[in-house]
Amino acid sequence: MLTALLSLALLGTTAVEPATGQSAAPVPQTAATPIAADWRPIPDDDLLVMTLSGDRRVVIRLAPAAAPVHVANIRTLARTHWWDRTSVYRVHDNYVAQWGDATETKPLPAGVVANPPAEYGMSAPEVAAQLTRADPYSRQTGFTADGWPVARGSWLDKGTEAWLPHCYGMVGVGRDMAPSTGSGAELYAVIGHGPRHLDRNIALVGRVIEGIEHLSALPRGTGDLGFYKTEGERTPILSVRLASDMPAAQRPHFDYRATDNPRFAAYVHERENRQPPFFTVPAGGADVCNVPPQVRRRS
């Protein structure tokens, strides 16, 4: 029973991890169990559907409030089918999977801002659910009411600026050396331990909410930094579409779990204080990247 029971224990860790794209196993009702009203629809315009060869689908929730100009670019790139016939050309173990135009020669469509403002922080959003402990990157972490992880208050400057943290599954914008901010044409998803040192240095534009395994389980590139050495190793991108541009019958629908309620606060508390029968010593705290925001597919 070793395996089965270890799994049971691990269930507490990742049962509702949306990034896995796996269905959650049954979870007992607790104070942390959401009620129907906690689930709110994600707008079709905020859902980006990337289809890889083999009909592998990756669904990304966009974060327009965090990076409005970059997200506007991404919507334009999707509406003009710019990513079609591009590829995932880099998979760097414990770091990122990166996609776009590997040749770096494809012209950007009209309307795309080549070098948007540095949308690396958010003008102090309300932190609806807060974690107990600070972390090495921020004095406070938590979640916005609409389910985005958020960090606030850097250690070096004493400001109250907030930003999206680089957690597993977060999607960011590849860029040139500063002051370049990147257009959004070259994107990456975090597939390893959260590289939080990138926080506030690069634009985060969304989060993979389904199908991350189609990126995280790809063969690692054997070139430096995980770039594939040959074109044949790349994973073709068949299409990238906004759900709002897909035929109604084909659109995926997702809800996010609202965080501004006592049930989500209880969920955070449970993540910070794991309990028997598996756990014997609770930590009394958790890393924001170990408290995954929750989403669900709506039929």
Add this chain to the structure above:
Amino acid sequence: MLTALLSLALLGTTAVEPATGQSAAPVPQTAATPIAADWRPIPDDDLLVMTLSGDRRVVIRLAPAAAPVHVANIRTLARTHWWDRTSVYRVHDNYVAQWGDATETKPLPAGVVANPPAEYGMSAPEVAAQLTRADPYSRQTGFTADGWPVARGSWLDKGTEAWLPHCYGMVGVGRDMAPSTGSGAELYAVIGHGPRHLDRNIALVGRVIEGIEHLSALPRGTGDLGFYKTEGERTPILSVRLASDMPAAQRPHFDYRATDNPRFAAYVHERENRQPPFFTVPAGGADVCNVPPQVRRRS
């Protein structure tokens, strides 16, 4: 140049990441550059070589000081070839790859302690290199002189107990519900964001120092918690051997980088304070799991 330069920037993050199993790209000489004497040999008895089908090799550095009885079990299991013809039977995205006897019926060899002491902490080892900030799981983190990441001082009990943290690539022992501690026959490697809530609740026995991609890039199991639904999906394990039991000509040799010197302290400082031309805002701190211990293969 977007891609190339984003990579250059990312180089600072993972160039010497041993878990990637990739060769490090050239790094400029800095105060953090190790000297020859900083590299110390890892004993052959502390190197576990797992060969998967297709001659995919995973090399694990064992941590006998942290979990002596569990590691003694693992050495016995390797010497008796117990893992030969077992498999990697679970790959859970953003969590763990787990291997051993999927049937859970294979008898343990003589000499294996079925339920060792709970080797979840270390009697206050000297922390030779310390990070600047606390994290949500421990009041202090750093490295032992021989290159193991270490956390010390939990938030709930005010003790000074130290322990190995669950970072990417760390290898742990699957176990039944407490008070079971697991024999070491069922092992897992962390392939996602460090699940630090497992710290002090489960025995960590080592770290993958080469070939982690042979575990992290495996197809994810589609059963609950990443278990493969069919036997055919499992990855066969051809053999698991201690380097000390391999013919001398076939033994891999690795050095670890000692941490009790100003060069390693400078390396930690560089990881905590990323610099231009890519970075514009240093964090002033880092998560211990983002400061990978360094090893190198010795020819």
